[in-house]
Amino acid sequence: MITVCGAGAFGTALAVSLAKIAPVTLWARDAGHAAEMRATRENARRLPGIDLPERITLTSGPLAAGRQPCLLAIPMQKLGGFLEDFAAALDNRPLVACCKGVDLATGLGPTALIAQACPGSNAAILTGPSFARDIALGLPTALTLACADEGTGKALQSALTTPNLRLYRTTDTTGAELGGALKNVIAIACGAVIGAGLGESARAALMTRGFAEMNRFARALGAHPDTLAGLSGFGDLALTCTSDQSRNYRFGLSIGEGTGFDPAVTVEGAATAHAVLARATAMKIDMPITHAVTALVNGELRVDQAMDMLLSRPLKEE
Ligand SMILES: NC(=O)C1=CN([C@@H]2O[C@H](COP(=O)(O)OP(=O)(O)OC[C@H]3O[C@@H](n4cnc5c(N)ncnc54)[C@H](O)[C@@H]3O)[C@@H](O)[C@H]2O)C=CC1
Numbered sequence: 609m610i611t612v613c614g615a616g617a618f619g620t621a622l623a624v625s626l627a628k629i630a631p632v633t634l635w636a637r638d639a640g641h642a643a644e645m646r647a648t649r650e651n652a653r654r655l656p657g658i659d660l661p662e663r664i665t666l667t668s669g670p671l672a673a674g675r676q677p678c679l680l681a682i683p684m685q686k687l688g689g690f691l692e693d694f695a696a697a698l699d700n701r702p703l704v705a706c707c708k709g710v711d712l713a714t715g716l717g718p719t720a721l722i723a724q725a726c727p728g729s730n731a732a733i734l735t736g737p738s739f740a741r742d743i744a745l746g747l748p749t750a751l752t753l754a755c756a757d758e759g760t761g762k763a764l765q766s767a768l769t770t771p772n773l774r775l776y777r778t779t780d781t782t783g784a785e786l787g788g789a790l791k792n793v794i795a796i797a798c799g800a801v802i803g804a805g806l807g808e809s810a811r812a813a814l815m816t817r818g819f820a821e822m823n824r825f826a827r828a829l830g831a832h833p834d835t836l837a838g839l840s841g842f843g844d845l846a847l848t849c850t851s852d853q854s855r856n857y858r859f860g861l862s863i864g865e866g867t868g869f870d871p872a873v874t875v876e877g878a879a880t881a882h883a884v885l886a887r888a889t890a891m892k893i894d895m896p897i898t899h900a901v902t903a904l905v906n907g908e909l910r911v912d913q914a915m916d917m918l919l920s921r922p923l924k925e926e
Pocket residue numbers: 614615616617618619637638654681682683684686687689690706707708709738739740741873874876
């Protein structure tokens with residue numbers, strides 16, 4: 609039995625794929641949402657049009673303790689509170705974070721938050737290029753499963769691989785989670801330049817210099833460069849910066865176009881840009897694109913001003 613906590617788009621998609629290989633419990637925060645999904649066998653609120661197989665049990669309320677893996681598909685800025693509420697039931701089992709970002713309140717990534725709240729658990733992260741709908745539709749996807757404990761990582765890799773979800777493994781949790789966190793910040797920047805009509809060439813420049821910025825920050829925090837070049841870094845950067853299926857990219861588009869954006873939509877890159885900039889400033893790491901994204905998100909700069917700021921920096925070697 610695999611438990612997935614969080615009945616958003618991603619948790620639901622993972623449950624649908626995992627149900628091909630094992631019975632799955634999908635836990636929703638809201639009892640009404642769980643009841644609705646039980647009755648209709650569909651998550652109309654977050655992933656409409658996808659049938660929920662009978663092998664998925666929909667629950668809410670208290671979580672049962674156990675030894676089986678538990679996937680946490682909770683948005684980054686809500687993960688700390690969720691762990692606090694359910695630490696007793698979650699501790700002493702493998703916990704797999706399925707979110708992308710850096711916690712604004714603590715500056716920690718998902719695996720460090722898990723280790724803090726549930727010290728008896730081995731924390732892992734599942735991340736990489738994948739849209740929830742693609743996974744749920746059974747389309748081919750490849751992700752990174754990172755766990756500092758090699759034995760737990762190997763067990764999770766084989767327990768969570770499904771016919772359409774191929775998992776690569778690493779022990780570099782820092783690299784995997786920072787790749788996933790930072791690509792969302794760069795995707796907002798890319799959406800903004802496309803929305804403002806600044807062109808595909810500008811986007812390619814931002815993706816490339818954004819990748820350099822991701823590497824600079826992650827390596828300073830101990831990440832391995834190969835992880836950044838893999839699915840969780842380069843792979844997810846390529847997907848998110850070029851597809852309007854991405855909410856972060858669409859949020860950037862709305863900034864560039866000067867149109868509104870529904871604040872209820874999960875956009876991890878906005879809070880993460882602020883969390884990363886605070887850490888980078890303290891560590892004296894140069895993060896010009898992240899800096900520009902925080903200014904755009906705060907409404908302190910227009911896109912053309914942000915681009916001018918980036919283009920007028922001192923000339924340097926690549
Ligand atoms: N949607 C996608 O294509 C992908 C999403 N992700 C990541 O998955 C994470 C979750 O995103 P989505 O599922 O897409 O978001 P979503 O907006 O579809 O759903 C978020 C879910 O979290 C629940 N939630 C909010 N606060 C909560 C709390 N305090 N406790 C428990 N549950 C809470 C909401 O009820 C909602 O069901 C994000 O970090 C995202 O970056 C990763 C890969 C793909």
